Amino acid sequence: MKTRITAGAAASLLALAMCLPAATRAAEPTRDAGSVPPSQPYVIAQTYRLQSQVLSETRELNIMLPEGYAEQPERRYPVIYLLDGGQQEDFTHMAGAVQFASFPWVERLPPAILVGIANTDRKRDMTFKPAPDFVLPKWLQAYREAYKTAGGSEQFIRYLETEVQPFVAQNLRAGPDRILIGQSLAGLLATEVLLKKPTLFNHYVIMSPSLWWDQGSLLKQAPQWLKLQGQRSGSGGVRKVYLAVGKEGPEMERDTRALAALLRRQPAAQQELVFETLPRENHGSILHPAALSAFEHFFASPKKGR
Numbered sequence: 001m002k003t004r005i006t007a008g009a010a011a012s013l014l015a016l017a018m019c020l021p022a023a024t025r026a027a028e029p030t031r032d033a034g035s036v037p038p039s040q041p042y043v044i045a046q047t048y049r050l051q052s053q054v055l056s057e058t059r060e061l062n063i064m065l066p067e068g069y070a071e072q073p074e075r076r077y078p079v080i081y082l083l084d085g086g087q088q089e090d091f092t093h094m095a096g097a098v099q100f101a102s103f104p105w106v107e108r109l110p111p112a113i114l115v116g117i118a119n120t121d122r123k124r125d126m127t128f129k130p131a132p133d134f135v136l137p138k139w140l141q142a143y144r145e146a147y148k149t150a151g152g153s154e155q156f157i158r159y160l161e162t163e164v165q166p167f168v169a170q171n172l173r174a175g176p177d178r179i180l181i182g183q184s185l186a187g188l189l190a191t192e193v194l195l196k197k198p199t200l201f202n203h204y205v206i207m208s209p210s211l212w213w214d215q216g217s218l219l220k221q222a223p224q225w226l227k228l229q230g231q232r233s234g235s236g237g238v239r240k241v242y243l244a245v246g247k248e249g250p251e252m253e254r255d256t257r258a259l260a261a262l263l264r265r266q267p268a269a270q271q272e273l274v275f276e277t278l279p280r281e282n283h284g285s286i287l288h289p290a291a292l293s294a295f296e297h298f299f300a301s302p303k304k305g306r
Contacts, residue, residue: 044064044092044095045062045063045064045091045095045114045116046062046063047060047061047062047063047087048060048061048062048063048167050163050167052159052163053163054155054158054159054162054163055120055155055156055159057120059117059118059120059159060086060118061085061115061116061117061118061164061167062085062086062087062091062114062115062116062118063113063114063115063116063172064095064098064113064114064116065113065172066102066111066112066113067099067111068111069111069113069173073173075173076173076174076175077110077111077112077113077172077173077174077175078109078110078112078113078175078177078178078179078299079112079113079115079168079172079174079175079177079178079179080098080112080113080114080115080179080181081115081117081160081164081178081179081180081181081201082094082114082115082116082117082181083117083126083180083181083182083183083186083189083190084117084119084122084182084183084186085115085116085117085118086116086118086119087116087118089116089118089119090116090183090287091114091116091118093288094114094116094181094287094288094291095114095116097288097291097292098112098114100292101292101295101296107300108292108295108296108299108300109295109296109298109299110299112179113168113172113173113174115164115168117160117164121149121152122185122186123146123147123149123150123185124149124150124151124152124156125152125153125155125156125189126153126156126182126185126186126188126189126210127147127150127151127152127153127185127188127189127213127214128151128153128154128192128213128214128218129150129151129152129153129154130150130151130213130214130217131214131215131217134214134215137212153189153192156189157189157192157193157196157197157200160193160200161197161200165178165200176202177202177203178200178201178202178203179201179202179203179204179205179298180193180200180201180203180204180205181205181207181291181294182205182206182207182209183206183207183208183286183287183290184207184208184209184210184283185210185213187206187207187208187209187210188209188210188211188213188218190204190205190206190209191206191209191211191218191259192218194206194239194241195218195221195222195225195226195229196225198229198239201239202237202238202239202240203239203240203241203242203294203298204239204240204241204242205242205290205291205294206241206242206243206244207243207244207245207286207287207290207291208244208245208246208248208252208256208283208286209243209255209256209259210252211252211255211256211258211259212251212252212255216255219255219258219259219262222259222262223262226262226263226265226266229266229270230266230267230270238268238269238270238271238272239270239271239272240271240272240274240297240298241263241271241272241273241274242273242274242276242290242293242294242297242298243256243259243260243263243273243274243275243276244256244275244276244277244278244286244290244293244294245257245277245278245286246277246278246279246280246281246282246283246285246286247278247279247280247281247282248282248283248286252283253277257275257277260273260275263275274294274297276290276293278290
């Protein structure tokens, strides 16, 4: 026969058990109080959740400040804007690369602020609106559902310009150097910014850009965008562009080389280009070696050479 225990009876039994001597209670595993020292969180960055008026959604910025930031209140720092900058994307491991590059015994990068821009819909934000007849390449057909929202880069670029950069300028000690880093689809977005809104940043790190998007229309339109840049006055000084591709297949390698050839035509007084092919790297491994090389080309001390 089952016995029912009321809530009141259960509470009374619990109180009685707590009053019994330790020896009469069920044996519990013992722990040496000194075997596990107290711990504390290891914090490398802060996450800011901001409501975007441009995108009509909440977006996350992950921000890592350089060592000594609080102790040098008058100092201003370069700002690295990292696309694909979520905690589960590229932010955490790129934070290590930025720290490493700025060590005084490495000196590829001065102490810098890292701003990781986390994604909510990467396919939407990193791609511009394609032509009505555009069809994804065969190798991407299995992912066509993920591209149904594609075509929102114009709004995302406006978000960078009118919300992200002002937030950084108002709340952090940002210096004049603004570096944009993008790889793959984010490299496509970085290329679009470079061509259409070049003065938003003065350093660009573009790796393995997905120029195949919309049947290569951005690459085809690049000459007219670059011509328009040349006609504008007050371009904001010399931009530095680092472009790289690894062993990533004929199409991506060909398109990246073609982009490099177009960028080389820009006047040196307007733009400096470093183009590297990294045959030991593939689409998945190129990010770190290329970014570290870009930092060195942009910022390395003359005494260290290259």
